[in-house]
Amino acid sequence: MDEDNxxxxxxxxxxxxxxxxxxxxxxxxxRVLMMAWMNRQSLRLTLEKGRMVYWSRSRGKLWRKGxxxxxxxxxxxxxxxxxxxxxxxxxxxxxxxxxxTGRNSCFYxxxxxxxxxxxDPIIALPQSMYPQSNAK
Amino acid sequence: MDEDNxxxxxxxxxxxxxxxxxxxxxxxxxRVLMMAWMNRQSLRLTLEKGRMVYWSRSRGKLWRKGxxxxxxxxxxxxxxxxxxxxxxxxxxxxxxxxxxTGRNSCFYxxxxxxxxxxxDPIIALPQSMYPQSNAK
Numbered sequence: 001m002d003e004d005n006x007x008x009x010x011x012x013x014x015x016x017x018x019x020x021x022x023x024x025x026x027x028x029x030x031r032v033l034m035m036a037w038m039n040r041q042s043l044r045l046t047l048e049k050g051r052m053v054y055w056s057r058s059r060g061k062l063w064r065k066g067x068x069x070x071x072x073x074x075x076x077x078x079x080x081x082x083x084x085x086x087x088x089x090x091x092x093x094x095x096x097x098x099x100x101t102g103r104n105s106c107f108y109x110x111x112x113x114x115x116x117x118x119x120d121p122i123i124a125l126p127q128s129m130y131p132q133s134n135a136k
Numbered sequence: 137m138d139e140d141n142x143x144x145x146x147x148x149x150x151x152x153x154x155x156x157x158x159x160x161x162x163x164x165x166x167r168v169l170m171m172a173w174m175n176r177q178s179l180r181l182t183l184e185k186g187r188m189v190y191w192s193r194s195r196g197k198l199w200r201k202g203x204x205x206x207x208x209x210x211x212x213x214x215x216x217x218x219x220x221x222x223x224x225x226x227x228x229x230x231x232x233x234x235x236x237t238g239r240n241s242c243f244y245x246x247x248x249x250x251x252x253x254x255x256d257p258i259i260a261l262p263q264s265m266y267p268q269s270n271a272k
Contacts, residue, residue: 008250021157023168030166032159035222047247079243080252082235086171088243099218107215107224111183114144116216 009040013085019055020087024098026105027076027090033098034106036063038087050075052091069129071095095124102126145176149221155191156223160234162241163212163226169234170242172199174223186211188227205265207231231260238262 012020019037026033036054038046042062045053052073056063066072077090099106101122108120148156155173162169172190174182178198181189188209192199202208213226235242237258244256 006250008247008252011252021171023159023171025168032161032168032224034217035157035159078247080245080247081170081242082237082239082244083242086242088168101218103218106217106219106222108218109216111144111214111216114142116144116147 006044009043011084012043012080012087013083014040015085017057019057020085022052022054022087022089024052024073024089024091024093026093026098028092031105032107033073033091033093033104036065043087046075046089047078052089066094069095069097069100071097071129073098097123097129100126100129102129142180145179147220148179148216148223149219150176151221153193155193156221158188158190158223158225160188160209160225160227160229162229162234164228167241168243169209169227169229169240172201179223182211182225183214188225202230205231205233205236207233207265209234233259233265236262236265238265 014020018039021035022038023035024033037057039055042053042055052065052075054063054065072094073091075089076092079088096104098104102124103120103122105120108118109116110119150156154175157171158174159171160169173193175191178189178191188201188211190199190201208230209227211225212228215224232240234240238260239256239258241256244254245252246255
């Protein structure tokens with residue numbers, strides 16, 4: 001499939017690397033859970049599967065959110081901003097844990113008095129989420 | 137001031153251009169209003185003034201949000217994500233309009249059936265927000 005021929009994909013302003021920032025927000029609590037990146041393929045797969053598929057810049061490959069931890073993000077709604085260069089995804093966060101540290105949201109550090117303070121609790125220990133990493 | 141010596145600034149993972157994505161969320165409604173970029177100076181000014189100052193990539197200069205329209209964003213809380221490369225700002229949106237199109241949020245287009253549909257109303261006409269642009 002020539003993805004550039006899909007009109008809604010062509011309306012997204014992909015950056016020079018073919019990526020766009022994607023903000024995931026919990027559809028029920030309204031909390032912003034994380035920000036990651038998507039390319040055309042990950043966006044198409046997200047729509048096809050109904051769950052979030054990002055592009056991992058560090059690993060240089062598709063990142064099927066929750067494939068290791070089970071903490072999938074089911075897509076409820078997708079929005080595009082005014083200049084077309086950012087996506088906002090309303091999601092149902094399975095397990096209520098979006099962060100690899102075992103927290104609800106990746107934004108668990110709050111600025112106070114020139115410091116970043118950790119203010120949100122760990123819900124699940126990372127080793128229980130990623131059992132295979134114990135093997136190392 | 138040597139900003140790299142400020143510890144909380146050094147804990148932010150600035151990209152190769154010295155920028156970090158900044159997500160503004162309405163502190164009362166929970167709506168995600170916009171995503172923009174910040175550099176060290178804009179972050180420092182935001183904290184100093186208590187209102188959002190971004191870095192405009194297109195104009196290559198500081199962007200004091202609301203300086204033309206009056207629609208300032210007053211800072212309520214600032215958070216950093218787990219890998220330190222995204223900021224989340226809880227703000228009080230003056231005038232309830234964050235978008236230059238006169239809407240509450242920049243994310244006013246919703247995906248449906250392979251199209252982006254405009255689903256949010258215009259609250260104020262852009263020409264009433266930016267009267268000087270009528271001069272052109």
